[in-house]
Amino acid sequence: MINFIVNSEKCSKCRQCVKECPSEIIQMEKDIPFIPQDKEKECIKCQHCLAVCPGGAISILGFDPENSIEINAGFPDPGEMEFLIKGRRSTRRFKKENIDAKEVSKLINAASYAPTGCNAMSIHFTLIDEYKKMARFRELALDQLRIVVSEKKLPRGFEFFEGIMKKWDDDKIDVIFRDAPHLIIASCPKDCVTPVEDSIIALTNFELLANSMGLGTLWVGLVKWLITELAPDLKKVLNIPENHIVGYVMLFGKPAVKFYRTIQRKPETINIPNIN
Numbered sequence: 532m533i534n535f536i537v538n539s540e541k542c543s544k545c546r547q548c549v550k551e552c553p554s555e556i557i558q559m560e561k562d563i564p565f566i567p568q569d570k571e572k573e574c575i576k577c578q579h580c581l582a583v584c585p586g587g588a589i590s591i592l593g594f595d596p597e598n599s600i601e602i603n604a605g606f607p608d609p610g611e612m613e614f615l616i617k618g619r620r621s622t623r624r625f626k627k628e629n630i631d632a633k634e635v636s637k638l639i640n641a642a643s644y645a646p647t648g649c650n651a652m653s654i655h656f657t658l659i660d661e662y663k664k665m666a667r668f669r670e671l672a673l674d675q676l677r678i679v680v681s682e683k684k685l686p687r688g689f690e691f692f693e694g695i696m697k698k699w700d701d702d703k704i705d706v707i708f709r710d711a712p713h714l715i716i717a718s719c720p721k722d723c724v725t726p727v728e729d730s731i732i733a734l735t736n737f738e739l740l741a742n743s744m745g746l747g748t749l750w751v752g753l754v755k756w757l758i759t760e761l762a763p764d765l766k767k768v769l770n771i772p773e774n775h776i777v778g779y780v781m782l783f784g785k786p787a788v789k790f791y792r793t794i795q796r797k798p799e800t801i802n803i804p805n806i807n
């Protein structure tokens with residue numbers, strides 16, 4: 532049931548929903564938009580019908596258009612967006628402070644607005660919500676890594692983890708978790724066609740909003756490899772569903788570093804094929 536409901540008093544019969552629906556399943560019946568029951572399974576749950584209706588007449592999937600954010604004034608200034616994109620940096624030094632749960636849920640909510648190849652809101656977020664729990668998880672994770680290293684079971688290509696383990700054991704230098712207070716993992720069910728892409732795009736939203744809120748983030752391939760390739764039992768510790776593919780992992784928290792300027796980059800090449 533997709534719960535497609537039209538408020539006939541608010542509907543101006545403009546047919547925008549009919550034109551916008553990517554599955555082309557909305558029809559006009561007696562001048563009112565309508566989805567035949569046998570077509571409901573073709574709905575990709577994008578909610579464009581709700582978003583495109585000028586009068587806010589359409590609700591779907593139980594979502595009332597009254598609860599959407601109106602898009603009247605346009606998006607943030609392009610200069611501000613460019614500044615955020617260029618000014619964001621990877622954070623590798625964090626304060627040992629928890630972030631307010633409300634701020635974290637705002638970030639996860641924004642992440643869920645990302646485009647998805649799977650369409651169906653199937654991204655799952657696993658969150659370590661306290662510094663204390665991060666410290667405990669790190670201990671468990673490094674214990675498992677130590678076993679893999681000592682039994683010489685590091686898979687080919689991951690031999691460098693031996694040096695990382697040594698840095699921790701000899702000097703307590705945390706190359707993997709960076710002593711961050713929080714970690715978030717985006718995962719998707721295996722039957723999703725684009726699990727990794729969807730996860731990465733969602734975490735990109737998360738990262739940009741987090742940075743705009745003064746928080747620091749770090750994509751961590753090292754943690755992803757640790758929990759997927761080296762010590763997959765850690766997925767159980769984290770309670771990640773067995774049928775899920777881990778898309779990506781991100782550390783975040785209040786930064787203990789301040790950047791005073793952007794870095795500078797140029798695209799390596801821009802390929803403009805000569806197509807006549």
Ligand SMILES: Cc1cc2nc3c(=O)[nH]c(=O)nc-3n(C[C@H](O)[C@H](O)[C@H](O)COP(=O)(O)O)c2cc1C
Nearest residue numbers: 619620621622623706707749750751752753754794
């Ligand atoms: C997919 C991905 C995985 C990464 N994994 C790690 C990691 O495990 N540890 C780390 O310190 N940095 C990691 N980084 C951060 C990169 O090193 C960083 O983005 C790059 O040096 C550019 O710096 P910037 O993000 O400040 O622009 C990763 C970045 C990406 C995009």
